[in-house]
Amino acid sequence: MSWAGKILRVDLTAGTVKSEPLNMEWARAYIGSRGLGTKYLCEEVDATVDPLSAANKIIWATGPLTGTMASTGGRYTVITKSPLTGAIACSNSGGYWGAEFKMAGWDMVIFEGASPKPVYLYVNDDVAELRDAAHLWGKSVWETETTLKKSLQDPLTRVSSIGKAGENGVLFAAVVNDMHRAAGRSGVGTVMGSKNLKAIAVRGTKGVGNIKNPKAFMQAVKDKKKILAENGVTGQGLPIYGTQVLMNVINEVGALPTRNHRDSQFEGAKDISAEAMATPRATDGKKHLVTNQACFGCTIACGRISKMDQSHFTVSTKPQYWGANGGLEYEAAWALGAANGVKDLEALQYANLICNEEGIDPISFGATIGAVMELYEMGVLTKEQLGIDAKFGSAEALAFLVDETVNGRGFGKEIGQGSKRLTAKYGHPDLSMSSKGQEFPAYDGRAIQGIGLAYATSNRGGCHLRGYTIASEVLGIPVKTDPLEHEGKPELVKAFQDATAAFDSSGLCIFTTFAWGLADLAPQLQGAIGDEFTTEELAHIGERIWNMEREFNNRAGFTAKDDSLPKRLLTEAVNSGPAKGKVNMLAEMMPKYYAARGWDSEGRPTADTRARLGL
Structure with missing residues (x-):
């Protein structure tokens, strides 16, 4: 029936890990992942709880098609109450972690309470235990993942973790897996940090073998993959250009929010677009874009792998960033670029790498910088406060402030509270481009x-x-x-x-x-679960x-x-x-x-x- 039928319940306060059966009545009514995880949270957590208190819970949830042969079946969701907004937080990620967790035989893991010391959860099929993470605390996401794979002596281990931002209480800290994939929004990483939970390391070897009607499922999957391959967006646009294909498109329709939404078209859009990423640089003749990349089971492969210009001011003395890394996606390129009037593609890539490495949401970060730059140009904020001249368009300010924010230094502490709190503190709450306290993405x-x-x-x-x-x-x-x-x-x-x-x-x-509607999802669920959807x-x-x-x-x-x-x-x-x-x-x-x-x-x-x- 495609659900594993089991969940892990981890009491961080007591240090215990227990298995319990999945509530199948809820599973049928809410499917899995976002719906089912939210059902558990709503039933178990008082909605008025302080998001950063031990009474809040945080849940990693997969869906019935996670880990299967359905195209893009690698997704998982992190659900909690958001410290950024005070509303429901539900953030989705791709990569390989979700499929690995499902193939270890679990649908979901619920963390409750708070650990008195840093810990990580280790899952190897039926074995699940909390382990000491003192040696990981203070490390970046990249260092954490590398260290765990080495110490566990298994390069196929998949890791979902936080960086220093989640430890330091940045309210829009992300949970990052597979180095560059993130449950990015609403501060789910902040809640993880508040519980002294550094990571979840998973190895799953069981596979997803309980497909109800394998023949019908495989036929449905085959038919739907064909639709994806023949579609102009999922078969051509996203594989070739990634989500960045939208930069010039949205700019041309006059809907690219620029300089904190003061304008809706950016004169530098072409310089930070997908086309720019695929064009040889004037400095070294090399392309920014190396190749595309896919998450588990994905036939679209919209991910980007990029290499920076080694002579760029952001990395000329930092060779750790010279290799091939996760590249810019549209939302990040917009938030770090047009939202601040910055058209330096390499500076955007650097800021994006820091967001990935230390685990923060580039949308909320970039949009908050947009508010900071507007306040600076108004004379409300000063160079002495910020530590740098921060006019719209300054790549130097962007690079400086991302480092300050993830490390909780200087004015970075205030940026890490998000634009709603920052603009209110300095007397201009209307300059926060947000709803319910969460910053808008890349569309006016x-x-x-x-x-x-x-x-x-x-x-x-x-x-x-x-x-x-x-x-x-x-x-x-x-x-x-x-x-x-x-x-x-x-x-x-x-x-x-x-x-x-x-x-x-x-x-x-x-x-x-x-490419798909609900009519395309239905037969895949029916084949996997057996019930009529x-x-x-x-x-x-x-x-x-x-x-x-x-x-x-x-x-x-x-x-x-x-x-x-x-x-x-x-x-x-x-x-x-x-x-x-x-x-x-x-x-x-x-x-x-x-x-x-x-x-x-x-x-x-x-x-x-x-x-x-x-x-």
């Missing part, structure tokens, strides 16, 4: 109306991956809608949000949805998951007023490009969104909605 919510609504209503704060309406509004998938039009967007956003929740819960990558039922389950997350946030103290956007997006019109003159029409869209969701005017699911969804 004025130029693309639906994504603005998605930001405002996202259960984990500003986010594109919870309802990627860019697919429809820009790329025309599955149907083309006008990005400047707000009519019809509430229903579009809801449909994307519900479908995404189902895909996230399956254990597959959201990028498959450029219709397209309508998957949409229903996705809606159930969305409303469960919403209710957690409501219990945590969030209200309708938190479904908001910064004043800049609501009152300052776009100043150039196709969207010139536009603001986000949130006030017109929100009542229709609530109605489509079956919520009252305060954003609470009605009794009828709760009954219909079985909540």
